[in-house]
Amino acid sequence: MAETPPTGPDFSKGDGLLPAIAQDMTTGEVLMLAYMNQESYQETLQTKRAVYYSRSRQRLWRKGEESGHVQEVAAVFYDCDCDAILLKVNQVGQAACHTGRRSCFFHEVTPDGTRVVGPQIFDPREVYGSH
Amino acid sequence: MAETPPTGPDFSKGDGLLPAIAQDMTTGEVLMLAYMNQESYQETLQTKRAVYYSRSRQRLWRKGEESGHVQEVAAVFYDCDCDAILLKVNQVGQAACHTGRRSCFFHEVTPDGTRVVGPQIFDPREVYGSH
Numbered sequence: 001m002a003e004t005p006p007t008g009p010d011f012s013k014g015d016g017l018l019p020a021i022a023q024d025m026t027t028g029e030v031l032m033l034a035y036m037n038q039e040s041y042q043e044t045l046q047t048k049r050a051v052y053y054s055r056s057r058q059r060l061w062r063k064g065e066e067s068g069h070v071q072e073v074a075a076v077f078y079d080c081d082c083d084a085i086l087l088k089v090n091q092v093g094q095a096a097c098h099t100g101r102r103s104c105f106f107h108e109v110t111p112d113g114t115r116v117v118g119p120q121i122f123d124p125r126e127v128y129g130s131h
Numbered sequence: 132m133a134e135t136p137p138t139g140p141d142f143s144k145g146d147g148l149l150p151a152i153a154q155d156m157t158t159g160e161v162l163m164l165a166y167m168n169q170e171s172y173q174e175t176l177q178t179k180r181a182v183y184y185s186r187s188r189q190r191l192w193r194k195g196e197e198s199g200h201v202q203e204v205a206a207v208f209y210d211c212d213c214d215a216i217l218l219k220v221n222q223v224g225q226a227a228c229h230t231g232r233r234s235c236f237f238h239e240v241t242p243d244g245t246r247v248v249g250p251q252i253f254d255p256r257e258v259y260g261s262h
Contacts (some may be wrong), residue, residue: 021164077239079231105208
């Protein structure tokens with residue numbers, strides 16, 4: 001069955017913002033989920049570093065711009081509906097999360113409530129200062 | 132540093148819908164991204180099968196209800212901002228995508244355009260009928 005694949009993610013969906021998953025290219029660990037607009041997606045492809053769109057700050061967010069913990073992008077995928085993005089990355093500094101943990105998904109749901117998993121790799125007060 | 136973890140994902144963010152990633156619990160492959168509301172999240176925890184909220188159909192979407200390809204949920208995580216969910220699943224039938232592929236992320240972005248990766252595991256016409 002011949003298929004003509006689409007040309008790329010469709011940013012007309014989701015009010016111009018699509019969710020983007022960053023996955024460790026070596027371990028397969030899911031590091032974080034953030035959002036991209038067309039501009040951040042294009043810059044990601046061009047620079048091979050993950051660039052997101054910060055919904056809270058309403059501007060491009062070059063991951064690691066403050067901490068130095070950039071994500072080197074090895075491969076980019078998008079899904080069947082063209083409305084979600086998957087990046088395979090090398091996480092410089094080992095930790096993707098602003099809390100100093102490797103993955104942002106460190107809250108595990110258990111019958112007894114939330115369990116915090118994963119050690120802190122860095123102290124956020126040292127990386128980001130006291131703000 | 133003592134931390135009191137939050138009680139769960141915060142569905143007041145994102146207009147009541149949060150993105151949920153399904154990851155193969157064995158291979159680490161990212162299978163799909165869909166959305167959950169509070170009700171689908173609670174049913175997922177209770178039944179240990181992935182239940183999403185279909186934005187197009189505007190109703191609960193019990194993954195596999197038509198194809199039989201349910202996702203058995205082994206673990207549930209949520210992220211630092213409490214606005215994204217990660218499921219570790221066993222994908223029954225091997226394929227998560229409605230196109231018959233293992234992962235929905237089968238469009239790889241290359242300098243020459245989109246490349247379709249990953250073989251079809253089932254023929255969607257046989258699983259879903261001709262509609």
